[in-house]
Amino acid sequence: MNDPIIRFEKVNKWYGNQFHVLRDIDLQVGRGERIVICGPSGSGKSTLIRCINGLEEYQQGRLMVDGIELSDDVRSTERVRREVGMVFQQFNLFPHLTVLENLTLAPTWVARMPKKEAEERAMQQLRRVRIAEQANKYPLQLSGGQQQRVAIARALCLTPKIMLFDEPTSALDPEMIKEVLDVMIELAGQGITMLCVTHEMGFARAVADRMIFMDEGQIVEENTPIEFFGHPKSDRTRDFLSKILGH
Amino acid sequence: MRATLAAVAARAAPPQHRGPLRWIRTELFGNWVSGVATLALVGLLAWWLWGVLDWAVLHAVTAPNLEACRAARGSGACWGAVVEKYRLVIFGRYPYGEQWRPLAATLALLGLLIASCIRACWTRWLAVAWPIVLAFFFVLMGGGVFGLASVPTDRWGGLPLTIMLSTFSIVLAFPLSVLVALGRRSALPAIRSVCAVYVELVRGVPLVSVLFMASFMFPLLMPPGFAIDVLVRVLAGGTLFAAAYLAEVVRGGLQAVPVGQIEAAASLGLGYWQRQRKIVLPQALAMVVPGIMNSFIATFKDTSLVTVVSLYELTGSFGLAFDSDAEWRPYKGEGSLFIAAIYFAFCFSMSRYSLWVEKRLSRGRAR
Numbered sequence: 001m002n003d004p005i006i007r008f009e010k011v012n013k014w015y016g017n018q019f020h021v022l023r024d025i026d027l028q029v030g031r032g033e034r035i036v037i038c039g040p041s042g043s044g045k046s047t048l049i050r051c052i053n054g055l056e057e058y059q060q061g062r063l064m065v066d067g068i069e070l071s072d073d074v075r076s077t078e079r080v081r082r083e084v085g086m087v088f089q090q091f092n093l094f095p096h097l098t099v100l101e102n103l104t105l106a107p108t109w110v111a112r113m114p115k116k117e118a119e120e121r122a123m124q125q126l127r128r129v130r131i132a133e134q135a136n137k138y139p140l141q142l143s144g145g146q147q148q149r150v151a152i153a154r155a156l157c158l159t160p161k162i163m164l165f166d167e168p169t170s171a172l173d174p175e176m177i178k179e180v181l182d183v184m185i186e187l188a189g190q191g192i193t194m195l196c197v198t199h200e201m202g203f204a205r206a207v208a209d210r211m212i213f214m215d216e217g218q219i220v221e222e223n224t225p226i227e228f229f230g231h232p233k234s235d236r237t238r239d240f241l242s243k244i245l246g247h
Numbered sequence: 248m249r250a251t252l253a254a255v256a257a258r259a260a261p262p263q264h265r266g267p268l269r270w271i272r273t274e275l276f277g278n279w280v281s282g283v284a285t286l287a288l289v290g291l292l293a294w295w296l297w298g299v300l301d302w303a304v305l306h307a308v309t310a311p312n313l314e315a316c317r318a319a320r321g322s323g324a325c326w327g328a329v330v331e332k333y334r335l336v337i338f339g340r341y342p343y344g345e346q347w348r349p350l351a352a353t354l355a356l357l358g359l360l361i362a363s364c365i366r367a368c369w370t371r372w373l374a375v376a377w378p379i380v381l382a383f384f385f386v387l388m389g390g391g392v393f394g395l396a397s398v399p400t401d402r403w404g405g406l407p408l409t410i411m412l413s414t415f416s417i418v419l420a421f422p423l424s425v426l427v428a429l430g431r432r433s434a435l436p437a438i439r440s441v442c443a444v445y446v447e448l449v450r451g452v453p454l455v456s457v458l459f460m461a462s463f464m465f466p467l468l469m470p471p472g473f474a475i476d477v478l479v480r481v482l483a484g485g486t487l488f489a490a491a492y493l494a495e496v497v498r499g500g501l502q503a504v505p506v507g508q509i510e511a512a513a514s515l516g517l518g519y520w521q522r523q524r525k526i527v528l529p530q531a532l533a534m535v536v537p538g539i540m541n542s543f544i545a546t547f548k549d550t551s552l553v554t555v556v557s558l559y560e561l562t563g564s565f566g567l568a569f570d571s572d573a574e575w576r577p578y579k580g581e582g583s584l585f586i587a588a589i590y591f592a593f594c595f596s597m598s599r600y601s602l603w604v605e606k607r608l609s610r611g612r613a614r
Contacts, residue, residue, distance in 0.1 A: 053513075053514050054513075055510055055513065055514065074518075074519075078516055078518060081513065081514060081515070081516040082516045084514070085514070086511075086514040088507060088510070088511060090505075090507050092505075092507040092508060092510065092511035093511075094508065094511070094512075094526055094530075095530070096529050096530055096533065096608075105515065105517075105525060106515035106516055106517065109517060109521050109525065110515065110516040110517060110521075151511075154515070155514075155515075158515070158516065
């Protein structure tokens with residue numbers, strides 16, 4: 001792969017002294033590539049994507065994001081974070097700020113954008129996730145699906161090159177999953193690099209360029225969705241798929 | 248067989264029987280036992296209230312007349328003692344002829360404090376007004392310029408001193424406590440331990456001993472000829488003391504902010520101070536408004552302890568006013584009700600204000 005936007009080189013991470021959560025991770029992600037990561041809980045998939053924007057530190061190896069090495073240096077981490085947007089399982093909207101203020105916060109304070117421009121851009125993003133009419137409400141006045149769409153819009157406000165999704169639909173009522181996935185599918189068609197931890201296999205089939213299966217801190221298998229779902233190579237993958245697709 | 252589900256139309260809730268009359272009938276006179284108990288308690292209360300009214304109003308002496316007070320002793324209050332002594336209680340040992348100065352200075356400071364509590368006044372002018380009013384306060388109190396006679400700080404006293412000490416302790420302790428609370432959660436072990444040691448050390452000793460140290464021991468540690476006014480030293484001691492308690496209240500709030508909030512702010516590229524200022528502190532402080540106000544009120548009343556280092560704020564000047572005068576000393580009780588009313592007025596205003604702040608901050612929190 002020439003010029004990958006994300007490059008993991010033998011990355012290792014431990015929680016405390018005992019728990020080896022990431023083991024010799026080698027991974028390259030191309031520009032515009034859409035990757036879906038799945039695996040049992042505790043397999044390290046969330047930790048993996050949280051390393052990409054420095055929410056987790058790693059102890060060994062090298063991690064380059066858009067030409068910047070993530071290290072102990074706070075400034076390099078902050079530079080990377082401007083290039084990377086993240087959407088969380090629990091939305092993590094700021095409850096004391098209105099929807100619009102949630103979106104304009106980073107543009108005004110991180111990118112030093114004038115207030116008016118930041119608001120215009122925020123409204124543009126809110127229209128993109130079809131929720132512009134809620135701009136002046138507070139997050140807790142919205143449904144879970146609406147909150148998650150606001151969170152996606154918020155992450156897009158700094159026009160990131162990479163979007164990370166950490167189980168974005170796991171905390172949603174079943175009725176609301178679709179409205180969030182629709183927004184994500186739309187986004188996937190617009191050339192942004194996406195890494196998505198999810199068990200929504202329909203979504204994975206529809207948008208993923210590559211599937212990654214993790215178990216016990218390792219990347220067990222990576223393949224195109226057709227191969228991954230049709231002819232999983234390892235027994236562990238086959239076992240996992242039979243469990244999540246079986247019900 | 249398939250049951251068809253008939254839609255149930257929404258109905259109004261059944262009427263709730265409320266209203267004071269109904270409440271009295273069911274709760275106070277539900278059966279004959281509670282009826283008798285109610286009547287007995289109402290009778291007792293009425294008898295007691297009549298006694299208070301009789302003492303405080305009907306048989307009270309309001310003129311500063313010692314003979315009349317002696318005659319009414321045991322049956323009526325001697326408010327005349329308050330009329331006689333109120334200037335000494337409120338202004339302490341400040342020179343009698345110059346007492347317009349602490350009055351004007353205190354009114355200006357109170358005006359500033361009230362303006363600072365009103366949202367509409369939170370403009371740039373308020374930031375300009377603070378140093379101006381404080382300078383006005385100290386120039387007027389201390390004198391020595393503009394033809395004002397110089398009054399040394401050990402003559403300052405009464406309510407002006409109480410308000411000045413509390414204002415400074417609270418205004419300085421609050422930001423300090425926020426820094427200490429953040430410090431105790433810092434990623435750097437050195438900062439964490441310094442803050443923890445400070446809190447534990449200061450919280451572990453009585454305020455009186457902090458004031459003694461500030462007043463008597465601190466000067467011994469200074470090189471000769473180097474002197475800091477006792478008022479400043481006591482103020483510093485009180486501030487450090489208040490900040491230690493307040494820091495723990497603030498830390499409680501910080502711990503209640505979910506870690507996801509900090510991660511979300513970090514993932515948006517906000518730096519440490521931006522995260523604290525924009526995301527963590529607004530939520531943390533809003534959650535601990537009652538605890539913060541608790542500390543503020545305690546600090547306000549703790550100023551009465553500076554008496555131990557011979558600064559006569561409201562409580563001290565009250566003691567001075569009555570203890571030094573054998574004739575009026577028997578009516579110290581009436582005097583204590585007077586200063587209690589002053590303290591209550593301030594503390595009650597603070598607590599009402601904190602309720603208002605809580606209500607304002609809870610917007611957007613409710614579903």
